[in-house]
Amino acid sequence: MGTEKIIFYIFAFIVVFGATMVISVRNPVKAALYLVLTFFASAAIWLLLEAEFLAIVLVLVYVGAVMVLFVFVVMMLDINVARLKEGFIRYLPLGIGVAVLMAVMMIMVVGPEYFGLDKIAAPERHGADYNNIREIGGILYTVYVYPFEIAAVILLVAIVAAIVLTLRRRPNTRQQRPEEQIAVKRGERVRMVKMSAEERK
């Protein structure tokens, strides 16, 4: 248990540190990269819980795909941080109020009195041959098949929506049409002109 605890605290610290940096650094690209760090460390914590499938998928989907596109977009935007900071002082009291309220509530909801090994039994340890990918697949396609299918439909709607909102023929853009370029005839481009030789001046 000893090493596991140390590893947990190391990664938990990285998660909290990364999350804090995400909202406090000035540079949006750096903020996005700290978010990547946070995801990575949370994946490690999931590994400690023997949820290797979720851990790897978190890295694969969030770090490997979602955040790449996110960083991609953030890099192209030139975000004016100074303008974002306008009104910071004015809204600070309200912000602090909400934050304190949330903190109090979080402490009440997930406070220490609800947790501990005496309240919730430690999860069963499985052997090395235990395959939780198989388990998740099993339950996802049987017990939760209906929500799973609905989630798939939601993704389909998202695809349809994204395409209908972005795909459009813009009449002003100029595109290369290779088939027309290849089919072009000499007569269309070159005009042979016959003229008599002129005298040099």
Add this chain to the structure above:
Amino acid sequence: MIEWIQSVFSILPEALQTLVVILLKIVAIVLPLMLCVAYLTYAERKIIGAMQVRLGPTRVGPRGLLQPIADAVKLMFKEIVIPAGANKLLFIIAPILSIGPALAAWAVIPFDVELVLADINAGLLYVLAVTSIGVYGVIIAGWASNSKYALLGTMRAAAQIVSYEIAMGFALVGVLMASGSLNLGEIVAAQSGSFFHWFWLPLLPLFFIYFISAVAETNRAPFDVAEGESELVAGFHVEYSGMVFAVFFLAEYANMILVSGLAVIMFLGGWLSPFQGLPQAVFSIPLLGAVLDNGIHWFLIKISVFLFLFLWFRATFPRYRYDQIMRLGWKVFIPVTIVWLLLLGVAVLAGLPPWFDAV
């Protein structure tokens, strides 16, 4: 001497012992890998030279054999120039993020039946996840350099890698369906039988798509628009010099070897011998039998074939245009993989022999 080491080792606490063993294993993988990378660059220059009727390197050492070493030494002593206005920390981190995943993925690659560093049951997913991180090296390098060429290269690379990862992932799903396991060792084991039992045959379109996507993922010709010398000078690593440039270089070649290795494991039966299925008597012939039998040498030979393909592509194909790359990835590869996955599902359900009748 050996006894002394053993006695020191046994004094260590158990956790530390495991750590030492793992570290030694890592060294045992990484050192030969780095050597391979070095001589891959030599092979590249020689092979492309031969294809273009040139000689390639000849001066350093016999037949130019010491050329990679000389290059490495040269790069090590060059100054690392950090451009003005660059983000220093990220500028240095970028090459590390590039090579880290390329090496980390080797942890789950099985070289032979029991010869693997970490035999985890989600090996395929792990490889996919780890290699997907590599793109951060390219992105951060381009952004931190504070250079327009680097940034343009980065934009191209990021879009390209993300696009091809989808096709690659689908191809891997096909392998997963065919073998019924995510463990790379079991995937190889599922292909045993003969040359025609390997998955290249039932998954032929996926095999091609995987390998072409792999070329695109590693930013190699003809998909090297991210570097595109004639357009972007050198793309994302234009501002890098000396050892940091060398690290990018190492990462690219290590990735080439990695994706070749994965292609071998998933489609060409890893360490399995193509002569499997011959009568037992053949394998009992001394020496020749051992060569013909399954073993790590087959794995290495198959990888070399793929690496040769990489070099061959570079020597022969002109660079793809950017929009054509995107079209190929999204409009050709992804639909083909989806259709093939459907067919594959039917085949697996029907237990099509000789591949899917075991389960």
Add this chain to the structure above:
Amino acid sequence: MINFQLPDFSPALPEMFLLGMTCIVLIVDLFLNDRTRLVTYFLAQVALLGTLMITLNTVSLDVQTTFSGVFIRDPMSDVLKIAVYTAAFVTFLYAKDYLRDRGILKGEFYVLGLFGVLGMMVLISAHNFLTVYLGLELLSLSMYAMVALQRDSAVASEAAMKYFILGAIASGMLLYGMSIIYGITGSLDLSEMAAQISTQKSHILMAFGLVFMIVGIAFKLGAVPFHMWLPDVYHGAPTAVTLYIASAPKIAAFAMLMRLLIDGLYGMHEQWQGILIILAVLSMGVGNILAIAQTNIKRMLAYSTISHVGFLILGALTGTQNGFAASMFYTLSYVLMALGGFGMIILMSRKGFEADKLEDYKGLNQRSPWYALMMLILMFSMAGVPPFLGFWAKLAVLEEVVAAGHVWLAIVGVIFSIIGAFYYIRVVKLMYFDKADVSEPLSSSLDMRLMISLNSLAVLFLGIFPSGMLNMCLLSVPG
């Protein structure tokens, strides 16, 4: 391996049919051009009719759950689903000409509309937090995209952004509340949750979760103070989309209220009643008073929607079976009236003229006495003038509120209704007593004119004979 029995698919047959048909519409639409686009429309209508037939054929009075208890089919779900199909059918019919004239008749309108209907069906049949949330998201996502469908319109894009961002925050609130309640009860299943709540002492944290969930529901319904999006979205979206948003989704939102607060958290009736009273009074007040100040009829109807939502909540907060039935009756009546109201705007409009100002209705009686009469029926019904449907709906709700002992609430409701009557009757005054600026008669296709007339006459007819619909609501609401 998990010991698994194949679930009974038959209760979910309408959903499965609709999903299949929607995918067919999506694919068929790819091969159509703008001239043959009407095929998509007909296919979409066939999909709705087919789903209706299947639902009617398999209707039963028993309560069935399937898919490991995440899906429920009871009489209430059947009635609400049939109402949803009808509303969507009428919406598609009204929308067709409007979209064609403005060059946004795309297959995606119908595909997204059908997916939205599917989302509503999932929400209506939800018996688990997961399905409630997924159904809601399916519905909302379709609606966000539909609002933005007219890409070149800045108002529509702004409306879509506002809707999307506020909607995402509301979904987040709902999820947060759900996760707190899940943490305490340890179950996502609504009936299991109800059992847990009835046995254990009420927990302070449950109240926290409840508040967040009600915020989510109130947002989707458009109750004050979570109504900010509603006027902007109704105003900014193309009228055909406004018609869609204003009608069928309200039925689904009512179903969500019923499923979460009655099926799941009925044990906390005392806690949620107080919150709902505030929401109801504020909605009726703000909706009716701000509607007076509007000059745009779409905005006016948006504020009127808010006030109707107040009434709807009023019925539900009684916590009695009759109260829920009255609330359901109110929802169905409102949807019928909203269809007619926004349908009239579409009828009046033509290319380049949206007919969304109040003054556009001046002297309608001279131009077309018949449609002026239809509009009169709709406006009187919304105002709650007897003998139209809206009157009985208001009466049913107020009766139940008084029966539950909240006399003062009923009085507040009546006062706000009288205030609200002002702006409905103003429309009538404009139509009958002002002179028209233009004199040309209305022009629109035959099916549109027929359906509008049918719609308004239904309001009149059901107003004269309200008992059938009321009884149906009473019978179908779970006890």
